[in-house]
Amino acid sequence: IGNRPLAGQKILITAGPTREPLDPVRYMTNHSSGKMGYALAEAAAEKGAEVTLISGPVTLEQPANIKNYIRVGTANEMFSAVKDNLANQDIVIKSAAVSDYRPKTYEDKKIKKGSGDLNLTLTRNPDILQWIGKHKNDNQIIVGFAAETNDVMENGINKLKKKNMDIIIINDVTRADAGFGTDTNCVTLIDKKGNKKDYPVMPKKELAHVIFDYITHDYSDSITR
Numbered sequence: 403i404g405n406r407p408l409a410g411q412k413i414l415i416t417a418g419p420t421r422e423p424l425d426p427v428r429y430m431t432n433h434s435s436g437k438m439g440y441a442l443a444e445a446a447a448e449k450g451a452e453v454t455l456i457s458g459p460v461t462l463e464q465p466a467n468i469k470n471y472i473r474v475g476t477a478n479e480m481f482s483a484v485k486d487n488l489a490n491q492d493i494v495i496k497s498a499a500v501s502d503y504r505p506k507t508y509e510d511k512k513i514k515k516g517s518g519d520l521n522l523t524l525t526r527n528p529d530i531l532q533w534i535g536k537h538k539n540d541n542q543i544i545v546g547f548a549a550e551t552n553d554v555m556e557n558g559i560n561k562l563k564k565k566n567m568d569i570i571i572i573n574d575v576t577r578a579d580a581g582f583g584t585d586t587n588c589v590t591l592i593d594k595k596g597n598k599k600d601y602p603v604m605p606k607k608e609l610a611h612v613i614f615d616y617i618t619h620d621y622s623d624s625i626t627r
């Protein structure tokens with residue numbers, strides 16, 4: 403297969419933040435820029451995969467080599483787009499930073515300021531990756547990310563198990579050269595067999611290729627699925 407090791411593979415990637423509206427002018431979100439997910443999507447397409455990219459609101463443009471490109475706003479919209487596209491995917495990579503909560507009520511008129519505090523009630527969003535972990539078939543490889551600020555390894559490994567992933571990529575988002583918004587990332591990859599790789603800081607575009615090399619070589623060689 404040469405330099406197209408993912409030829410014939412269907413890969414679903416989610417990228418970017420979600421945006422949870424509160425009223426017509428305000429929303430809750432996070433610092434994800436989409437750079438990690440877009441780098442993965444571009445790398446997968448370069449390696450010959452048929453890529454579907456589901457993206458939250460980012461300033462990045464649709465990558466030229468990705469035709470199946472879906473823009474969403476909220477976590478619920480991302481969830482429906484994932485469900486609509488999950489069948490027949492060989493690999494799913496969830497690099498999106500999905501909001502765990504959304505404002506419980508959406509006010510259709512701008513909330514006026516009063517003199518005192520304003521209390522907001524938040525309600526849980528669906529956990530998309532956990533749902534995928536429950537509904538995946540045995541041949542699908544599910545890759546999640548973990549953005550952690552403390553007890554980085556422990557929290558990451560717990561997520562791998564809880565969400566039934568095959569591989570987790572853990573980034574310590576307190577580092578200046580890793581995580582949200584940066585052009586570089588520094589991650590530890592752990593798979594469900596317990597194999598662990600610590601990678602040095604590198605550009606997200608390079609890391610994307612390293613992750614696919616891991617999936618196509620090390621992981622596929624070592625795993626009995």
Ligand code: PMT
Pocket residue numbers: 417418419433434435436437438439477496497498499500501502527528529530531532545546547548549550561573575581582583584606
């Ligand atoms: O976009 P960039 O600026 O390049 O930044 C990249 C990144 C830091 C966002 C990325 O590398 C990353 O870590 N993405 C996952 C962020 C995250 O939401 O982590 P988490 O630990 O909260 O969630 C764990 C996993 O569950 C993730 O794969 C996430 O997509 C998924 N999840 C989380 C919550 C939820 N409601 N549904 C989900 O599917």
